[in-house]
Amino acid sequence: FMERLSDKESKIYQDAFVLILSEYVDVIPFILSRMKGASFVKLLTVTLLVRRSRLMGVELYSGHDKNNLLSKALIQAGISIDDLVDEVPMFSAAVDLLMRNGTVLVDGDELRIDEACELNESNASFTAFGISFIEECSSLSDEYVLEEVLKSV
Numbered sequence: 001f002m003e004r005l006s007d008k009e010s011k012i013y014q015d016a017f018v019l020i021l022s023e024y025v026d027v028i029p030f031i032l033s034r035m036k037g038a039s040f041v042k043l044l045t046v047t048l049l050v051r052r053s054r055l056m057g058v059e060l061y062s063g064h065d066k067n068n069l070l071s072k073a074l075i076q077a078g079i080s081i082d083d084l085v086d087e088v089p090m091f092s093a094a095v096d097l098l099m100r101n102g103t104v105l106v107d108g109d110e111l112r113i114d115e116a117c118e119l120n121e122s123n124a125s126f127t128a129f130g131i132s133f134i135e136e137c138s139s140l141s142d143e144y145v146l147e148e149v150l151k152s153v
Contacts (some may be wrong), residue, residue: 024094032113035138053078074152
């Protein structure tokens with residue numbers, strides 16, 4: 001993937017790209033395994049929110065929260081439309097890498113985890129709220145997820 005970055009990109013940007021790419025490669029399989037598949041856009045949104053929440057290190061919500069978890073995650077993460085746009089190259093590269101190694105498969109309009117893939121759960125630590133959020137989003141339509149994201153950003 002480094003060959004895709006131009007020589008004009010700074011070393012710091014390249015290092016950050018690889019770091020974020022590796023975070024996505026770690027969490028995408030676990031998110032897909034919990035969601036049982038998702039569209040590219042829904043997976044991008046959920047993964048960004050989970051990643052941002054993990055980076056913040058402070059949970060505003062707990063596993064006891066059971067309603068409106070998408071809106072709660074959006075508040076907690078505090079993302080902007082620029083954040084979403086900035087993440088697309090790294091997220092796309094991670095999905096591409098996972099598809100190339102057979103971990104992620106395309107099934108119609110959805111991305112799915114290869115059921116033969118063994119997941120090492122120690123790589124992706126999720127809070128109870130994060131797991132509940134992922135599972136709630138699996139039942140939401142793409143349109144609803146995007147509508148909520150656009151309302152909050």
